[in-house]
Amino acid sequence: MSRRLPSTPPNLPGFSFIRVLGSGGFADVFLYEQNMPRRLVAVKVLLAEVVNDEVRQMFQAEANLMAQLSSHPSILTVYQASVAADGRPYLVMEYCSATLGQRYRAVQLPLAEVLSIGVRIASAVETAHRQGVLHRDIKPSNILTTAYGHPVLSDFGIAATLGQAEASDAVGLSVPWSAPEVLLDEVAGTVASEVWSLGATVYSLLAGRSPFEVPGGDNGTVALVGRIEKAKVPPTGRPDVPRSLEAVLSRAMSKRPTDRQGSALEFIRDLQAVEEELALPQTPLEVAMDDWALATAVDLDERTRIGAGTSVAAASGRSRRRRAGASARPMPRSLDSHSQGSLSSRARTTPPSTGRLILGVAIAAAVFVGLVVAGLLTVAGNAGDIPVVADVRASTDGATVEFAWDDPGLRQGDAYIVTVQGESFAPQRAAEYALSLDEPGTVCATVTVWRDGRTGEPSAERCTEVDEVPR
Template structure:
């Protein structure tokens, strides 16, 4: 099938068009040179035939979310957004000269590099999920390389999300999509864990997970194999068995059997790094994470970018203990935050260090609490108080009254422990199976902070489906 030609690049004040970079089902990407500050940028422009007032409104809401997410070191930076004179919304983004899609099929990537990429991109996806945002299209071609060689995740499906009411799953990338996404376009945290696993697999194997070298690899053939989810090993002799197991779990046919989050997959990849004797790649998380984490031996109190060890299987996670008992760390600081950390102190010095750290932490928390009280006491985040649930056949509709949200705010609906994308509508339809019990809560998010959740509402779908 021939790809369409890019649309005409818009005239943007302060920018000079250089060349077209690519085209997709919902948008085109162009290279521009910005006048001030002078730099080369990538500009993503929605197609004119998709634009209406509702699309513009939703595009602005998602552009705001992208701007918040792009502060993450492994997410493509968004500089600004706007609407061109011809009415097409656009995003101005960091320019990256290459993607991993240009590398992984031409030559095998070193395992150490693949693991580092997997950890960093998993941390980016985890950060998005904590903001209630699903990427929807995780794959090698959406992992770009900055001028300094760092992998960053781009294309958060803004165009796909704002027009999905009309076009459904038109933007689905079949080779890296979970079975449930291909079956009924049900994206979730679990489906994104699948796509992360499929992406890491591809970087190792030089092909997508269910692609058969020399065989039939059209859409129908791939979908049939993905629905069965019978994953073969990567075929590389240097890939350890533990990594094969991590990827097989991420691409389990049943979502409940996969890692519960991108963060859990990140920790599994870090454990493989440790098993191989590699330096663990830090996974960047929100700064608030370490402030609430306990200081636990043997953490060096000088290195406060480290969280306490991930709960070992058999503890809070309820899984069987691993024989190696590996400690898996997640860093919320810069990549070089652990450089120059002194040797572990004696127990006496450790005790004084912990006491000092706790004292400092109490002071920081107290100051921060006072700041937020002073800043936000007159403008509390609204709380949903009237969540309802109705059943129509096998469709459960959760609905609620608007408590008075403004243009900065949106609703986050959590169904069965998983957040759906942020929305401003006051209802959500959830497909269910006969005999299934669904529970949900709703909370309001504003500028990356969430208010208190509503009371949980549960409903059962009758066995007859009526």
């Protein structure tokens, strides 16, 4: 089928048309020069024949989403949105001259550059998730490069708020970078499926092809979908890619969503660990920090670095899996400061649809959790005014153990510190904590309330036994 010709560029007051940049199914993108302030901009214009109330609403949603997120250094900047005189909505965006989709197949990208891109784009995705937004089309061609060589994530055109993702059927699929559960139409998008797409994107940048693409073989949609659903992730084929990175990407693209990294942040930490292993400069985390996290910051210059002698597990608040009879992996939890209590099983794989995660970037939390794990956090003053969690309940569901408790009276700025098998995890506001077990055994937990730099008395220890872990 032949490509359609671009539509006529609209006459936009204050802008001078230069040339066509690209065409898509619903819109064209043109290069304009803005008269004041004078600069080149990319203008995305909806096609007249597809403009209806539903499409107009989707376009407006994209404009609003990108405006909310575009202050992030790795998300494409949106300058303004409006409707042209001919009735076509348009979006004025930062102009980027290249996409990674044009580079990764033509030349082999340096390993250090790919790791840095992975951390930065995953930071953008984590930021979107904390705003309750799924991108739903993460792939190399949606990563643009600014004039200064900085990668930025673009095209939130099929993004949806986390609360609407299940109900939305207006989803376009980029098959090579879509998770199996999305291709099987089991979900429209989740945090876990975004982690899969991040892994597939980083893999593509390394290998010069999508993960399940067979050079010289059948790479049609049916063949690709079949391999994504059933085949193991093949190695990248690059001798400079360490086994640890192959394992990170293989985990991100696990068939079972629960086997993947629990969040984009966890994926970032794994990439940073590879950078540290290879003695590469560590790419900084780029996730906005909340006031609560700022209050725990000790050294603002080192708040994103996993320093020498500090394990990745301690820095990210993840278990180092030193368990007495059981190996456990923490599952993602909601840290919304305004909502506590029981979460549905689906909510455990997605952040809240309103509000941001209180943990922020783990910028200061990396320092804070490191102190907790190391046992260096001291209790200042009298902790008698700090409430104590009275009763921790434990329940099991297959390989998952969930600890839950009632709110003992938290105030604004308070948090819980959950300690499992002697290891403390990142502070949280949710009144529950779940772990995925790798093997049978006994798992014990206590919960302590943190307030104003002080910790109260821990709860009574609650233990539960898991006799069998499904394989």
